Amino acid sequence: MEDAALVHACQTCDRDAQRELYERHVDCIYRLAFRITRNEQDAFDVTQQTFIRAFEHISSFDQRSTIRTWLYRIGTNEALQLVRRRGTERRHLSVLEHGLRDSAPASGTDHLDLEEAMLRLSDDHHAILMLRYKEGLDYQEIATVLEVNAGTVASRLNRARGDLRRLLAENSALSVEETTSKNHPTDTKDVSRQCKK
Amino acid sequence: MTCKDALEKIGPLLDSELDAPARAELEQHLASCTECDTACESLRGITSALSDGPDRVTVPRDEIWRKIEQHLDTDSPATVRPIGSRPVRLFSLRPLASAAVVLAAIGLGWLFVSAPWSSAAYAGQIDFRPLLEQADGDIKAGIDALIDVHGGRAITRPEAADLMRIRIDSPANLPPGLSLQSLYLLNLGGDHRALGFHYHGPQGHLLLLQCPPDVEQNLAGHECLPCRIGTNEGHVARIGSLRLAHFGSDNVCVCVVSTLDEMKELPAALNAVKIDF
Numbered sequence: 001m002e003d004a005a006l007v008h009a010c011q012t013c014d015r016d017a018q019r020e021l022y023e024r025h026v027d028c029i030y031r032l033a034f035r036i037t038r039n040e041q042d043a044f045d046v047t048q049q050t051f052i053r054a055f056e057h058i059s060s061f062d063q064r065s066t067i068r069t070w071l072y073r074i075g076t077n078e079a080l081q082l083v084r085r086r087g088t089e090r091r092h093l094s095v096l097e098h099g100l101r102d103s104a105p106a107s108g109t110d111h112l113d114l115e116e117a118m119l120r121l122s123d124d125h126h127a128i129l130m131l132r133y134k135e136g137l138d139y140q141e142i143a144t145v146l147e148v149n150a151g152t153v154a155s156r157l158n159r160a161r162g163d164l165r166r167l168l169a170e171n172s173a174l175s176v177e178e179t180t181s182k183n184h185p186t187d188t189k190d191v192s193r194q195c196k197k
Numbered sequence: 198m199t200c201k202d203a204l205e206k207i208g209p210l211l212d213s214e215l216d217a218p219a220r221a222e223l224e225q226h227l228a229s230c231t232e233c234d235t236a237c238e239s240l241r242g243i244t245s246a247l248s249d250g251p252d253r254v255t256v257p258r259d260e261i262w263r264k265i266e267q268h269l270d271t272d273s274p275a276t277v278r279p280i281g282s283r284p285v286r287l288f289s290l291r292p293l294a295s296a297a298v299v300l301a302a303i304g305l306g307w308l309f310v311s312a313p314w315s316s317a318a319y320a321g322q323i324d325f326r327p328l329l330e331q332a333d334g335d336i337k338a339g340i341d342a343l344i345d346v347h348g349g350r351a352i353t354r355p356e357a358a359d360l361m362r363i364r365i366d367s368p369a370n371l372p373p374g375l376s377l378q379s380l381y382l383l384n385l386g387g388d389h390r391a392l393g394f395h396y397h398g399p400q401g402h403l404l405l406l407q408c409p410p411d412v413e414q415n416l417a418g419h420e421c422l423p424c425r426i427g428t429n430e431g432h433v434a435r436i437g438s439l440r441l442a443h444f445g446s447d448n449v450c451v452c453v454v455s456t457l458d459e460m461k462e463l464p465a466a467l468n469a470v471k472i473d474f
Contacts, residue, residue, distance in 0.1 A: 015266075015269070022262055026256060026258055026261065026262075027256050030254070030261070031254055034254050043254075044257060047261050048261050048264045048265055048268075051265050052268050052269070055265075055269065114246050114247065118247075129247060132212065133248045134247070134248070136248075138212075138214065139214050154208070154209055154214070157208055157212075158205060161240060161244070164243060165239070165243060168243065
C-alpha cells in the first residue's frame with residue numbers, strides 16, 4: 001500500500017494501517033530524535049509522542065508534503081522542545097555515554113572531534129545539520145520540516161557549517177596544545193604561541 | 198564571482214542545491230582560486246564525515262508501539278493530551294506571558310463539527326458542564342454558573358494586575374463592538390487558579406480561561422478536530438451555539454468558549470486579545 005492510501009486508512013483510525021505507517025517510519029523518527037536529544041529515553045519519549053500526535057492529527061494532514069516530512073516536522077518540534085526545556089547539558093553529558101562509545105575514525109575528519117563539536121552547536125544548528133546530513137533531506141524538505149523558506153535553510157546551514165568548522169578548528173588547536181603539553185610540560189607557553197599562529 | 202560569493206555557495210554546491218549555471222560559475226571560480234578550493238575541500242571532508250558517521254542506535258520498535266497502542270486504546274478520540282503537557286505547576290506569571298504568545302500568533306485555522314450534547318466536558322481542571330447546559334440558551338448565565346461552580350469571583354483590573362503582575366488592557370484591535378466586560382479569578386483546587394477574561398459585543402461572547410499546563414481535555418464526546426494558532430495546535434468542537442476550543446503549550450493551557458463566528462470574528466479576536474502582555 002502506498003503512503004497516500006495508508007494515510008487515508010489512518011484517517012479512519014484503521015489500527016493495522018497505523019501500525020504499518022509506524023513500522024515504515026519509526027526508524028527514521030527514532031534516530032532523528034536520538035540525534036537531537038542524544039539520549040535513548042528521550043528518543044523513546046519523543047518517538048512515542050510523535051506518532052501519538054500524528055495519529056491524533058492525521059485528519060489535518062493535507063498531503064502537500066510527504067508523510068515522512070510531516071512526521072519529521074512533528075518529531076523535530078518535539079525533540080527541540082525537549083532539549084530546550086532541559087537545556088543542553090544533557091546533550092553535553094551524553095557525549096560521554098554515547099559519543100565516545102559509538103565514534104570511530106573517519107577519513108578526513110576525526111569523528112570524536114566531530115561529535116564533540118556537534119554537541120557544542122546550538123540546538124537549531126545541530127538539528128538542521130542532522131536533517132541535512134544524517135537524514136538526507138533536501139533544502140525544500142528541511143524548509144517544510146522547520147516551517148521556514150528554502151532561502152532561510154541555505155543561510156542557516158551556512159552558519160551552522162561555519163560554526164562547526166570553527167569548533168573543529170578550536171578542538172584541533174586544543175588537542176595539539178594538550179598533547180604537546182603532556183610531552184613537554186615546560187614548553188607550554190611556546191607551544192600555545194605556535195598553535196595560535 | 199568574488200570569494201565571498203563563492204564561499205556562500207560552496208555549501209549548496211556540495212549539497213547539490215545549485216542550478217547548472219551557478220554551479221558552472223562556482224566551479225570556474227574554484228579552478229582559479231586556491232583558497233576557495235581549499236575551503237571547499239575542507240567542507241567536503243566535514244560534510245562527508247557527518248553523512249558517513251556511525252549509526253548504531255537500536256530502535257526499540259515493539260516497546261514504543263506498545264506505549265502508542267496503549268494510549269490509542271485508553272484514550273477516546275475526544276480525549277487528548279496537549280503539546281508539552283506535564284505535571285501540575287502553580288499558576289504563575291510565566292504562563293500568562295506565554296499565553297500572549299499563544300494568542301497573539303497569526304495563522305489561525307479553525308475546523309468545527311456539530312455533534313450531540315453530552316454531559317461530560319472538561320479541559321484541565323475546568324468543568325464546562327454548567328456552561329454547556331446553556332449552549333443554546335443564556336450564555337451569560339452559563340458563564341456565571343461556570344465561575345460559580347469553581348468558586349470564582351469577578352475581580353477588578355488593578356486586582357488582576359496585582360495578583361498576576363500583568364497589565365490588563367483592552368486591545369484596540371478587537372473586532373468592532375467587542376470589549377472586555379469582566380475579569381474572573383477561578384479556584385481550581387489547591388493552589389491552582391485560572392484567570393478568566395470575558396469579552397462581549399453585538400457579535401456574541403468570548404470567554405478565555407488561562408490555566409496551568411497540566412491538562413487533559415474531554416470535549417464532551419464530540420468529535421475533536423485540530424486547529425492551530427501560530428505554532429500552537431489545539432482542538433475544537435461545536436456544542437450548540439458554542440465553540441469550545443483548547444490550546445496547550447509548554448507553559449499554559451488556554452480554554453476558549455465563544456459564540457463568535459469561527460471563520461472571521463473569533464480568529465480576529467484571538468489574535469487581538471492579550472497582545473500587550
